[in-house]
Amino acid sequence: MGIVGEFIALIAFIAAAIFGTAGIVGLYRFPDPYARLQASSLCGTTAVFSIFIGCLALASSLAIAARLLVIIMFFLISSPTGGHIVAKFAWNSGIDPWRPERTERPRRRWWKRA
Amino acid sequence: MRTVNAWRLMRFGISFGALYAVWIVFTASVDAFSLFTGAIGSLAIAALTHDIFIAQHEASLRAFVPRPLVLVGFLAFLVYSMYLSSVQMLVALIRGRANPRVVHFRTRLKTDLARMVLANSITFTPGTITLDLNDDHLTVHWFLATTRHSRAAGDIVKGKFEDRLRRVWS
Amino acid sequence: MLDAMQWFLLACAIGALLRLLAGPSAADRLVALNVLSGIVLAFLALRGVRQERAIYLDVALVYDIFGFLGLLAIARFLKDKAMADGEED
Numbered sequence: 001m002g003i004v005g006e007f008i009a010l011i012a013f014i015a016a017a018i019f020g021t022a023g024i025v026g027l028y029r030f031p032d033p034y035a036r037l038q039a040s041s042l043c044g045t046t047a048v049f050s051i052f053i054g055c056l057a058l059a060s061s062l063a064i065a066a067r068l069l070v071i072i073m074f075f076l077i078s079s080p081t082g083g084h085i086v087a088k089f090a091w092n093s094g095i096d097p098w099r100p101e102r103t104e105r106p107r108r109r110w111w112k113r114a
Numbered sequence: 115m116r117t118v119n120a121w122r123l124m125r126f127g128i129s130f131g132a133l134y135a136v137w138i139v140f141t142a143s144v145d146a147f148s149l150f151t152g153a154i155g156s157l158a159i160a161a162l163t164h165d166i167f168i169a170q171h172e173a174s175l176r177a178f179v180p181r182p183l184v185l186v187g188f189l190a191f192l193v194y195s196m197y198l199s200s201v202q203m204l205v206a207l208i209r210g211r212a213n214p215r216v217v218h219f220r221t222r223l224k225t226d227l228a229r230m231v232l233a234n235s236i237t238f239t240p241g242t243i244t245l246d247l248n249d250d251h252l253t254v255h256w257f258l259a260t261t262r263h264s265r266a267a268g269d270i271v272k273g274k275f276e277d278r279l280r281r282v283w284s
Numbered sequence: 285m286l287d288a289m290q291w292f293l294l295a296c297a298i299g300a301l302l303r304l305l306a307g308p309s310a311a312d313r314l315v316a317l318n319v320l321s322g323i324v325l326a327f328l329a330l331r332g333v334r335q336e337r338a339i340y341l342d343v344a345l346v347y348d349i350f351g352f353l354g355l356l357a358i359a360r361f362l363k364d365k366a367m368a369d370g371e372e373d
Binding site: 006009064 | 285
């Protein structure tokens with residue numbers, strides 16, 4: 001592949017590192033399973049997909065590239081399905097989604113405090 | 115009766131073709147022995163499972179054979195929207211602000227496969243996860259909700275995907 | 285580059301494992317397990333490309349299939365258990 005492949009792989013791996021970190025942070029930041037699932041599943045899927053793209057750019061033989069393509073296709077099917085299974089489990093076991101505190105009422109400004 | 119048999123034969127053929135293609139990709143060799151073993155195995159598995167692989171009531175070829183070019187376009191759009199929604203999720207993570215709601219709406223897609231793909235695609239759009247898919251009724255957990263009205267929510271969540279999917283399978 | 289990504293994935297796996305051990309509810313643990321299976325899949329693919337061996341990628345595909353089936357089985361098992369507990373109460 002040469003230098004172009006290395007460059008594509010570098011960009012893909014940097015994206016994977018950013019989104020992977022975000023996924024792990026999302027696993028700890030929100031207070032209920034649905035929100036954690038949203039953050040970690042979406043960012044994790046993107047990170048793993050980016051890693052696959054990087055691997056595809058660095059693949060040394062046709063056999064490896066073909067297998068990576070099949071894995072990518074299957075991953076695009078299986079990853080949302082896995083997320084859906086977890087979400088359905090949480091929904092069926094009766095966990096209520098987390099509602100944040102409403103912030104719609106006008107915030108009291110310190111300079112308007114009568 | 116005649117149509118049923120022909121349809122069964124066609125389903126069998128499609129299952130066999132798909133299995134054999136995967137076999138060839140994974141063995142990555144064209145020896146006579148490898149090809150022969152793969153054919154035997156694919157025949158046996160297709161004979162056992164073609165009824166599950168493609169259900170009988172999917173009674174037309176259009177229901178599961180996609181238009182190739184449109185499918186590639188759809189996949190490209192899917193990947194693009196995946197990156198877009200990840201960036202949105204990143205912003206929501208950093209600011210710590212979210213507005214999760216559960217919304218219900220219906221889809222107009224007819225075939226099982228297209229509905230399944232729609233449910234999977236919804237999981238890719240900005241912060242939405244399909245909780246339940248019951249015939250044509252979807253329950254979706256929406257992380258960055260902007261409205262509660264079910265039809266408006268449905269238009270926002272599924273809008274871009276449904277039109278494209280109707281061109282892929284229909 | 286590939287080695288650095290492997291170390292990064294190892295760190296991510298430790299983070300997910302901590303959530304798996306600490307998660308207060310069963311759904312939290314399943315979420316962590318879902319993330320963990322994706323991480324392991326990416327790790328196998330990276331290792332296969334690094335060592336230029338296609339066999340790792342075969343393992344990765346089979347792991348993908350069975351990780352997904354395993355998730356389904358665990359969710360089913362926990363649901364049945366929760367329902368049985370509910371009937372006992």
